[in-house]
Amino acid sequence: MDEVIKVDKLTKTYGNLLAVDNVSLSVKRGTVFGLLGANGAGKSTTIECILGTKQADKGQVSILGYNPQKDRRKLFQKVGVQFQECDYQPEIKVSELCEETACLYKTPADWRELCSQFGIGNKTKTAVKSLSGGERQRLFIVLALIPNPEVVFLDELTTGLDAKTRRDVWKILSDLKKKGLSIFLTSHFMDEVEVLCDEICILKKGKVVFYGTVEESKVVSGSNNFEDAYLILSGEEVDGA
Amino acid sequence: MKSFLTLFKNELKLNIRNMNMVIFAVIMPLIVLLILGFLNGIRPAADGVNYTFMEQSFGALCTISICAGGLMGLPLVVSEYRERKILKRFQVTPVRPIKLLAVELSIYIIYCLVSMLTLIPVAMIFWKVTIHGSWLAFLGSWLLTMISTLSIGMMVGGIAKNSRSASVIASLLYFPMLIFSGTTLPFEVMPEGLQRIVIVFPITQGIQLMKATFLGLAVDNAVLPFIVMGTITMLCTGISIKYFRWE
Numbered sequence: 001m002d003e004v005i006k007v008d009k010l011t012k013t014y015g016n017l018l019a020v021d022n023v024s025l026s027v028k029r030g031t032v033f034g035l036l037g038a039n040g041a042g043k044s045t046t047i048e049c050i051l052g053t054k055q056a057d058k059g060q061v062s063i064l065g066y067n068p069q070k071d072r073r074k075l076f077q078k079v080g081v082q083f084q085e086c087d088y089q090p091e092i093k094v095s096e097l098c099e100e101t102a103c104l105y106k107t108p109a110d111w112r113e114l115c116s117q118f119g120i121g122n123k124t125k126t127a128v129k130s131l132s133g134g135e136r137q138r139l140f141i142v143l144a145l146i147p148n149p150e151v152v153f154l155d156e157l158t159t160g161l162d163a164k165t166r167r168d169v170w171k172i173l174s175d176l177k178k179k180g181l182s183i184f185l186t187s188h189f190m191d192e193v194e195v196l197c198d199e200i201c202i203l204k205k206g207k208v209v210f211y212g213t214v215e216e217s218k219v220v221s222g223s224n225n226f227e228d229a230y231l232i233l234s235g236e237e238v239d240g241a
Numbered sequence: 242m243k244s245f246l247t248l249f250k251n252e253l254k255l256n257i258r259n260m261n262m263v264i265f266a267v268i269m270p271l272i273v274l275l276i277l278g279f280l281n282g283i284r285p286a287a288d289g290v291n292y293t294f295m296e297q298s299f300g301a302l303c304t305i306s307i308c309a310g311g312l313m314g315l316p317l318v319v320s321e322y323r324e325r326k327i328l329k330r331f332q333v334t335p336v337r338p339i340k341l342l343a344v345e346l347s348i349y350i351i352y353c354l355v356s357m358l359t360l361i362p363v364a365m366i367f368w369k370v371t372i373h374g375s376w377l378a379f380l381g382s383w384l385l386t387m388i389s390t391l392s393i394g395m396m397v398g399g400i401a402k403n404s405r406s407a408s409v410i411a412s413l414l415y416f417p418m419l420i421f422s423g424t425t426l427p428f429e430v431m432p433e434g435l436q437r438i439v440i441v442f443p444i445t446q447g448i449q450l451m452k453a454t455f456l457g458l459a460v461d462n463a464v465l466p467f468i469v470m471g472t473i474t475m476l477c478t479g480i481s482i483k484y485f486r487w488e
Contacts, residue, residue, distance in 0.1 A: 053332055053488070073335040081333040087325040091258045096251045103247035104334045147334075 004029045004151050004182045005050065010059035012042075012049050012206075019045040020056070021206040027151075027199075032173070032183040034193045037203035038236055043186045044084055046203065047155055050184075051081060064150060077106060080144035084155040084186075088128045094139060095124040098146065105147045114142045117172060119165065133160040141169065145176075154185040158192060170195055190227040202234050209233055244336070248344045256348050262314045266306035266352040267359065273425055274302050274360055278368045292456050295368045297427070299360070300451030303383055304390075304424050304444055306356035310349035311390035312397075312415035318345055319398025320407035323488065332487040339482060342399075346391055353387050374457030382454050382466075386447025389470035392477035393443070399481035423448045443473050 005027040012020040020042045027033040035043050048054035050061050052068030061068055066075040088097055098111035115121045118138040123131060131139065137160045144152050157173075158166045166189070173183060173196060187193050193200060194214050202210040202217075210217055210233040214226055221229040256262060277298055286297040319342070322328050331341060364370035372379060393414065401407035420426055421435065422445040428436065439445050446466035453460045 051333055053329060072332075073337070076333055076335045079333070083326075083330065083333075085326060086330060087327055088330075089252075089255050089322075089327060091255050092251075096254065100248060100251045101334065103244040104331075104336045143330075 002029050003027065004064055005033070005184060006060075006062045007046075007050055008060040010046065010049055010056050010061065012045055012054065012056050018206050020049060023059075023201075023203070023206070023208055025201050025208075025211065027182055027184060029150075029182050030177060030180050031198040032177055032185065032196045034197035034200040035184070035186045035203065036193065036200055036230060037186075037234060041203040041234070042206040043203060044155060045206075047153060047184070047186065051079075051153065077147065078150045080147045080149035080152040082140045082144040082152075082154045082157065084159075086140050086143075090129065092128050093124070094120065094126055094128055094131070097128055097139070098124070098142065101143050101146050107148055108146050109148045111142065111146050114145055115139075118142050119168065134162060134165055137161055138165070138169070149181065151182045151184065154183065156187060157185055158187065158189060166192065190230050193230075194226045202230065204235050209235065245340060245344060248340070249347055252344055253348050253351065256314075256318070262310065262349075262352050265309035265313060266349075267356050269309070270302055270305040270356050271359060271363065273305060274363060277302075278364070281368075283368055292373055293368065293370070295364060296370050296373065296456060297429075297452060299364060299370055300379070300382070300455050301423050301425070301427065301448045302360055302364075303353075303357045303451065304386060304422075304448055305419070306353045307387045307390045307447075308415060308419050308422075308424055308444065310352050311387070311392075311394035312418060313394075313411050314352070315345060315349050315391055315394030316398035316401065316407045316411045317404060319395065320401045320404040323486065324404045326488070328487045338485045338487070342395060342481065342485070346395060349391055349394070350387065357383065372455055372457075374454045378454035379451060382447065382450040385467070385470045385474075386444060386451065389443050389447065389474045389477075392474045392481070395481040396477035399486070400484055418442050418444050441469075443470050446470060 003026050007023060007025045010020055010023045023046055035046060037043050045054060049056040050063070050068065052072060063075055064078055068075055094115070098115065102108040102111050112121065112124065115124055118141060120135050120138055120142070123135060128136065128139065137158070141154065141157060144154060158169055161169065170192065177183060185196070197214060199213055200210070200217065201208055210220065217229045217233060218224060218226060221232040223229040223232060278295060281294040283293050283295070286292055286294045397410050397414070398407055401410055418424065421431070421439045422442045424444065428445065428448065446469045450460065450463065450466045
């Protein structure tokens with residue numbers, strides 16, 4: 001299996017704050033990689049440095065063999081991204097946003113089909129601002145999948161979704177993974193991480209404190225429950241425990 | 242090209258839905274035309290000249306939409322897209338920045354064109370406005386004025402820190418140019434001191450050139466407007482592409 005994402009000794013500071021501290025990771029083709037950590041642990045900054053939307057101070061990044069900043073236009077033909085904070089033109093409709101996204105790619109997926117797969121097929125004529133939070137979240141996952149990507153980045157993918165919809169989204173992503181899609185995600189839901197992720201990396205104050213599989217994390221932390229394992233490893237609960 | 246057209250179609254729809262430019266770039270020039278028309282009718286611009294006041298003002302009326310688009314619409318839309326992180330979403334797609342700028346630019350060109358195409362028949366039918374010079378020269382001057390003003394807007398939108406500062410800069414450029422460059426208030430009625438100041442506005446140069454070409458007057462110093470507007474276009478376009486920021 002070849003590496004689709006390779007990050008080597010990535011470091012990023014904001015003033016005095018060390019946001020990302022010497023992070024190295026690698027994601028293999030057709031796997032799901034989860035980047036975990038508390039709010040402010042440096043997940044989003046790490047993603048942005050990997051994507052090249054933020055300039056890292058140090059370190060090397062390659063996605064599908066491309067340098068994200070130098071080869072931006074080639075890379076993003078094959079990579080889909082859902083940012084945590086997405087915004088859209090104030091009056092835009094779902095269909096217009098999808099169409100506007102699809103037109104940028106050489107071989108886009110059928111966005112109508114994606115919308116109905118994600119349960120918003122009947123909302124295409126609606127203004128994006130009138131969608132519910134969950135519908136909007138699903139729309140942004142759709143937008144990330146429109147490129148027919150080889151790699152997709154999903155930052156907090158199921159935040160705001162109800163239990164049933166979360167399961168539906170997991171199912172779709174698992175199917176896409178079987179077809180060879182590589183997924184890089186962040187999430188605060190450990191059930192989701194346990195179901196989806198082949199490998200995880202836990203960040204604390206910008207540093208990698210755990211790197212391995214979900215099962216390994218349980219062994220290392222001496223806990224049967226993954227959420228407990230996560231809390232112990234991320235140091236959110238261990239202080240004094 | 243296909244992606245340009247799709248973006249253009251969608252962005253134009255969004256822009257029309259917003260209505261601001263429909264009002265300021267299409268309806269407002271018509272209203273000014275009607276007011277000037279009812280006030281002045283078909284009287285000559287001055288004693289002993291063979292053109293009317295309305296003919297003298299026609300070029301200026303065509304620049305109201307140029308001002309609105311270039312100094313209000315374009316800078317605000319570019320800076321708003323950056324501030325709302327819409328450009329950031331485009332940053333992680335294969336689109337070129339210059340394509341996005343070109344799409345927005347084209348939308349404002351359309352407004353300017355629509356405005357002129359509505360002014361011409363109204364002025365011709367109601368106040369018998371006819372061109373004394375040459376259409377070709379007039380359209381050339383119009384094009385130069387429009388491109389130079391829109392390029393200012395692109396630069397302001399490109400380098401403003403956020404949409405608030407873009408809006409402040411836009412107003413600082415828009416209102417003085419709209420009022421004092423001869424767009425709404427004829428240049429000729431301004432005191433000489435003021436005329437000397439506003440002559441440096443590119444749009445003043447544009448209006449003078451459009452007026453001369455419309456009325457068929459001899460342009461005694463045609464080189465100056467060309468130099469002013471050409472320099473501004475190249476400078477502003479260069480800056481807005483070089484300093485383009487997604488975020």
